[in-house]
Amino acid sequence: MTRRRRKDGGTKTSSFGSPGRIGHDSSSFYASRLYEGQAKAKKVQYVENKIPAEFLDKIICSSSENMKELPDNSIHIMVTSPPYNVGKDYDDDLTLSEYLAFLKSVWKETLRVLVPGGRACINVANLGRKPYIPLASFIVDDMLDLGFLMRGELIWDKNTSASPSTAWGTWLSPRNAILRDIHEYILVFCKDTFTRENPQKRESTITKEEFLEYTKSVWQFSAVRAKKIGHPAPFPKELPYRCIQLYTFKDEIVLDPFIGSGQAAIAAIESGRHFVGYDIDEEYVRHANERISASAGQELFPLSKSRY
Ligand SMILES: C[S@@+](CC[C@H](N)C(=O)[O-])C[C@H]1O[C@@H](n2cnc3c(N)ncnc32)[C@H](O)[C@@H]1O
Structure with missing residues (x-):
């Protein structure tokens, strides 16, 4: 067609x-x-409730399964990478269905706190090989089940920075050749309506070059080293930065319910937005707060200049 x-x-x-x-x-x-049977946009009035000042630009050290500090309709974008349940320090050893149920409770809270048209961007990789667990597909199913509208799927091509894994199975033989993933996904959803209202007439900060690049469904940029950031599984600031630029206006609020080292908060501050984060690990919260203070006053990317 x-x-x-x-x-x-x-x-x-x-x-x-x-x-x-x-x-x-x-x-x-x-x-x-x-x-037929697909979720449809709803006719809803745009509502935006204020977050109590004590929680704005803060990381809350508790489980994001319950984000009671945040009113309904108060967040403009959620961007996150969830814990993978694969034996990192902070991972529990949950079964796949327990793990998905845990994540789903966080997505449900996200739906509650997003403003109408607010976006949810979930960075996730698939897991294992024997067999491969298509985690991204399971998360899509759960998000659709909760009533989110899906907007797209970005492939984050990490090729330039992917470690030179040699776990290719049987070398030069079709007996058991194994794919080496050099990509992750960023799954994009929105709440209730496809279009974000902007009654406050807040400014869009995305440049023409950024818009042309970020609206393509394959993103290419390097991963960051865990050691350098001081967290086992950080994403690069560029990932939340791109989502923030593409989907929010200046001064709006970014939520990361699994904030780890604070990369999403730093990207939010440096692009002129506010943030709220959650993490259950006190040490990560302390480290993220230090990193956020250290980044104060720095511009992530010069918004006014072309980067291409
Ligand atoms: C993949 S890491 C996120 C890393 C982050 N994107 C960054 O760039 O540093 C997942 C984080 O989720 C946190 N976490 C695990 N369970 C949680 C829960 N129930 N509520 C909030 N945070 C949780 C972990 O402590 C970990 O820091």
Whole structure:
């Protein structure tokens, strides 16, 4: 199915190709039976409640299964990478269904605290090989079950920085050749409506070059070394930075319910946003607070300048 140009100059979904989408009318596509039973956007009023000042720009040392400090409809974006339950210091040894149920309770709280149209961006990798556990797919199922609207799936291509793993199974033999993942996912969802209202007329800070790059579904940037950051599984600041730039306005609030070393908070501050974080580990919270203080006044990326 491709697009053709309408009389009014816009394009329309059709069986044959047309070069681009201009004022595209996709109503027939979305009315097709393929979309029967799919979650639909709701007609909801935009509500935005204030977070008590004592919790704004703070990391709360408790489990994000219950984010009681945060009012409903108070967060503009959640961006996180969850604990993987694979034996890191902070991981419990849960069964897959116990683990997914734990994560789902955090996603449910996220749904409650996001403003209408607010985004949830989950960075996750699949696990194991024998067999491969498609964790990203299981999380998608749970998010859809909770009523989130899925917006897309980013592939984070870590090729340049991926460790040169030689766990390729049987060398030069099809007997048991094994894939070496050099990617992770960032799963993107939103609450209730596809479009974010902006009644306060807050500023968008994304540059033209960033917008052109970040709206592509494959992102390429390096991972960061755990030792350098002082946490077993940090993501690079660039990951939350891109999500924040793409999906929020200046001065809005970023939540990371598994904040670890504080990378999401630093990306939030350095791009002119606020943050709230949760972590159960006192030592990580102390370390993240130190890193956040040390980063004060630094710009993550010069917003005004092109990086390309
Ligand atoms: C993959 S790490 C996140 C790393 C983070 N993105 C960063 O860049 O440093 C997961 C974090 O979740 C925390 N955690 C585990 N269970 C938690 C829970 N129930 N509530 C809040 N945090 C939790 C762990 O202590 C760990 O720091």
